[in-house]
Amino acid sequence: MGNTSCMFCTCVEQGNIGVVERFGRFEKLAEPGLHIFNPFTGQYLAGILSTRISSLDVRIETKTKDNVFVQLLCSIQYRVVKAHADDAFYELQNPDEQIRAYVFDVVRALVPRMNLDDLFEQKGEVAKAVLEELGKVIGDYGYSIEHILMVDIIPDPAVRTAMNEINAAQRLQLASVYKGEAEKVLQVKRAEAEAESKYLGGVGVARQRQAITDGLRENILDFSHKVEGTSAKEVMDLIMITQYFDTIKDLGNSSKNTTVFIPHGPGHVRDIGEQIRNGLMEASTAQINVE
Numbered sequence: 001m002g003n004t005s006c007m008f009c010t011c012v013e014q015g016n017i018g019v020v021e022r023f024g025r026f027e028k029l030a031e032p033g034l035h036i037f038n039p040f041t042g043q044y045l046a047g048i049l050s051t052r053i054s055s056l057d058v059r060i061e062t063k064t065k066d067n068v069f070v071q072l073l074c075s076i077q078y079r080v081v082k083a084h085a086d087d088a089f090y091e092l093q094n095p096d097e098q099i100r101a102y103v104f105d106v107v108r109a110l111v112p113r114m115n116l117d118d119l120f121e122q123k124g125e126v127a128k129a130v131l132e133e134l135g136k137v138i139g140d141y142g143y144s145i146e147h148i149l150m151v152d153i154i155p156d157p158a159v160r161t162a163m164n165e166i167n168a169a170q171r172l173q174l175a176s177v178y179k180g181e182a183e184k185v186l187q188v189k190r191a192e193a194e195a196e197s198k199y200l201g202g203v204g205v206a207r208q209r210q211a212i213t214d215g216l217r218e219n220i221l222d223f224s225h226k227v228e229g230t231s232a233k234e235v236m237d238l239i240m241i242t243q244y245f246d247t248i249k250d251l252g253n254s255s256k257n258t259t260v261f262i263p264h265g266p267g268h269v270r271d272i273g274e275q276i277r278n279g280l281m282e283a284s285t286a287q288i289n290v291e
Contacts, residue, residue, distance in 0.1 A: 008036060008037060008038075008039070009034060009035065009036045009037065010030070010034075010035050010037065010045045011033070011034050011035075012030050012031065012032045012033060012035060012048060013032060014032045015032070015050060015051055015052050016032060016048050016049065016050050016051060017029055017030065017031065017032070017048070017049055017051055017080070017082055017085045018030030018031075018035065018045050018047070018048050018049075019045070019046045019047045019048070019049065019085065019086060019089045020035075020037070020043065020044070020045055020046065021043075021044060021045075021046040022041065022042045022043045022044075023042035024042075026046075026086050026090070027043065029082070029085055029086060030045065046089075047089055049080050049085050049088060049089055050080065051079060051080050051082055051085075052079065053077050053078070053079045053146055054077070054078055054079060055075060055076070055077050056075070056076045056077075056078070056096055056099055056100065057073065057074070057075050057076075057151075058073070058074045058075075058076060058099075058100050058103045058104070059071060059072070059073050059074075060072045060073075060074065060103065060104055060107045060108065062107060062108045062111045062112065063111075063112060064111060064112065064114055064115055064116045064119055065112060065113055065114055065115050066115045066116055068116045068155055068156065068159050069155070069156050069159075070111070070116065070119070070153055070154060070155045070156070071152075071153075071154040072107060072111070072126075072150065072152070072153055072154075073150075073151040073152040073153075073154070074103055074107070074127070074130065074148060074149065074150055074151065075147075075148070075149040075151050076099055076103065076134070076145065076147075076148050077145070077146045077147040077148070077149075078095075078099065078138065078143050078144065078145050078146060079143070079144055079146060080142060080143060081139075081142050081143065081144050084142035085142060086142070087140070087141055087142030088141060088142030088143055089142070091140075091141045091142065092141045092142075092143070095138075095141070095143060098138075098141075099134065099138060099143075102133070102134050102137055102138070103130055103134060106129065106130045106133045106134065107126065107130060110126055110129055110130075111126065114126075116155065116159070119153060120153060123150040123153060124150065126150055127148045127149060127150040128148075130148050131145055131147075131148045134148070
């Protein structure tokens with residue numbers, strides 16, 4: 001799209017504004033539309049400015065308060081003010097370079113007062129400060145700053161690597177804490193389970209012994225009533241001898257050896273019975289003393 005013109009008339013398109021001069025001196029602004037000029041009176045169209053929003057990307061290298069060199073990428077959006085288009089046309093020859101110079105000046109005065117972490121957290125404040133300072137200056141030249149965006153903050157590669165390592169170390173430390181807490185909980189639960197298991201095992205053993213005692217008592221009473229002339233002591237000796245041989249049998253079956261040598265004979269059997277009986281009596285006496 002362009003603006004058509006001839007010797008006597010000019011068409012200024014929408015989104016633009018023309019600057020009209022007479023004999024080299026500014027006369028008026030030409031709004032979008034068709035305009036007729038009289039060249040015999042020295043009137044002509046000196047130039048056309050766009051009133052659309054323009055975008056300018058500025059890359060600035062500076063350092064922070066903690067001596068870290070960073071690059072900041074700013075995007076400045078500006079436009080010509082229609083009412084002051086003559087100032088924009090006559091005052092600034094290269095507005096992009098002028099805006100870039102002001103942005104450099106403001107950023108390099110503000111960023112060195114901030115640490116790197118603060119810069120990342122407050123980049124919006126930096127953009128706001130640049131907008132305020134730049135708007136005051138550029139406004140006098142017929143331009144208005146619409147928006148300033150702090151697009152990116154790029155630290156030195158070595159600093160970025162160090163920041164990533166610090167972050168990774170912090171996450172590993174946090175993971176170690178969680179892992180230690182999990183192991184602690186696991187050990188506590190394992191100890192509780194072991195204690196519960198031992199308690200239940202003790203209850204089972206106690207019940208087993210109580211059942212054995214009740215069974216022996218019933219056997220002794222039943223045998224004494226059915227076999228006349230036998231005493232409870234004799235029945236108890238017989239039961240102990242039977243259990244003794246059952247134990248020897250189980251030992252032979254469960255052991256790798258298939259043969260077990262034991263003393264045999266009437267005298268030895270009597271001695272075994274006396275030893276078992278004496279052991280039980282000593283155990284009973286010891287329990288009474290303890291109580």
